[in-house]
Amino acid sequence: MFLVSLYLNTMSTPRKKIALIILGGTVLIEDSPEKNAVITGRDVTPWLNKIPEVNIIAEVEPFFILGEKETEVNIDHWIKAGKIVANHIREFDGFIVAHHTSSLLYGACAFSFMLQNLPKPVVFTGSQIPVNLGQEANKKLFKKYKGLGIKANLINAIQVASHGPAEVSIIFGNKLVRANQAIKEKGLNINLFDAPAPAVLGNIDFGIKIEDQNIKKARVPFAFKPDFEKKVSVVSLYQEESSDLLEWVTNKKPKGLVIQMQQSSLSQSQIKKITELQKSIALVVHTTNPFIKKERPNLLIVDYMTPEATLMKFMWALGRTKNMKEIKKILEQGIAKEIGEEA
C-alpha cells in the first residue's frame, strides 16, 4: 500500500476555491469570547476574519445555513446544504461543512447518499466547544487543545477540500475518515471520529497523507438525489424492554422504523412483535451481532453498516420506494462505500 503525500502529487498549485457551508460547529477557542462563533449570518465575516490563516491556502466563500443557539440540525438543513454543493459543484474545488458535533455523523451520512459519484471532496469538521461555555471550562479546553481547536481543523479541512479524496469525509484532530463508516468517540478526544482501517482515508503528520487508492475519482456522472423519507422513527431496544414500546412508537404512524438492538439478541415477544409490525410498516433491525441474520431470516437485519449510515440510508431508500424488497436491495447495495468489509 503506498502512501503519497499531497505535495508529491501536485507540482503547481493554482489558488483553490473552497465553499464553506455553516451548520454550526463554529465556536473558536479564544482568550476573548468576542465574536468567537457564528450565531447569525451577520457573524460570518467577523468570524472568518479571526481565521486569516485559511486565506493562505485557498479562497474561502461562506454559505450560512444555521448558527449556534438555533434549533438542532435536521434533514431539511442537510438537503439545503446538499443543494448548495450540487448547484456549485463546478464552481468550487471542494466543499467544507462546519457542523455541530452532536449530529455531524447523521448529516455526513445523508450527504454521502444524496451526493452520488462526487467529483470533488466534501469534508465535515467542526468545533467540540459549546457556545457560551463558562470561563473556567473554556480555560481548561484552551489548555487541552492548545488554543487550536476548530482553527486547526479548518486549516486541515481546507487542505483536504483542495486536494483530498472526492467523497464525503470527516476530519478532526489528525485523522481523515470516510463519513459513512465513521464512529464517534466519547468525550473530548481531539480525534473525535475514528473508522475501521480501510475507511481511514488519511493521517496528518507534517502534512496530510492521503492513501493513494483514495485519490481516484468516480467515472460515473455526479447525481444529486435528495429524496429522503423524513417520517422515520428510531427505537433503541434492550432485550428486557417490553414490546409495548414498539406499539407506542408505531401508533405515531411513522413511515418507517429503525430498531437499534442494544444487546446481542431479542426476546421472543420482541421477535413476535417485530414480525407482526413489518407487515404494516417498513422496518429494519440494526445490530452489531453478525450471527442474528442467519437466525432470523424473516427480518430485515442490517449488520454491515454503522447505526447512523443505516438510518440515513433507510430514510433515503424509503424516499425512493416503499417496496420492501427494493428497500432491502438498496440497503444491501454499496452506494457510497458505506458497507464495511465484514459484509
Next chain:
Amino acid sequence: MRVYFFRPEINQEKNRPVYQNIAKKLEAAGLMVITKEEDDSIFGMEEREIARIQASGESVLNYVDGIVMETTADNPEIGYLLAHAVLQKKPTLCLYQKGSLIKKTLGRLGQKIPDFIKVMPYQEEELEKTIAEYVQLFGMDPELSEVPNIKFTLRISKKISHFLHWKINNTKKTKADFLRELIEEIIKKDEKYQKYLIQRKKN
C-alpha cells in the same frame, strides 16, 4: 530547538546537495533538524514519540519549535504549513530563490507578515547569516550555539599531551571531547560568567 525542514521534490537529484547544505548549516547554528524522507518516514524524531503524538490526535507540527521551508517552487504543502505556522506562531524561515511566489502567498493573509516569519532569498554566501537571523527568533544567541563547529588550534606541551593521551586511554572519547567537556564544566561553574549571560540577554 527542533525545526521541521520542508524539502519539496526531494526525489530530484539536483535538490539533494542544496538541501544537505541547508540542513548542515541549520545544525551548525544549534538547531535539531527534522525531515520527512521520500518514503514518508520522519527523520530526527523517535518512532515512539511519533506514535504517541498520533494516538493523541495532535499534529506532530505542534511538537516542533519552528519550520524551515524551501519555497522557490509553488507547492500546496507550503500554504498548508504556513497557515499552521501563523496559527501556532511558530518561527518560520521561508527560503527562496529568484522567481518564487512566496511573498504573494503570504500577502493573502491580508495583513502584515508576522515578525516570526522570515522570508529570505538565499545564496550560498549569505545562508549562514540568514540562518543566524532566523535562530534569533527563538531567543537563541547564535554566538552561544553549543554546536562545536569552530576550528581552534591550540599548542600544548609534551607533558599535557602525555596526560591527555593517558586520560582518554580505554575510553571512547577523543582528546578534543575531553577538553570540551572540561571547558563546559568550567562554564557551568563560573558564576560571574553566568551572571554576565543573564545581563546580556536582558540587554
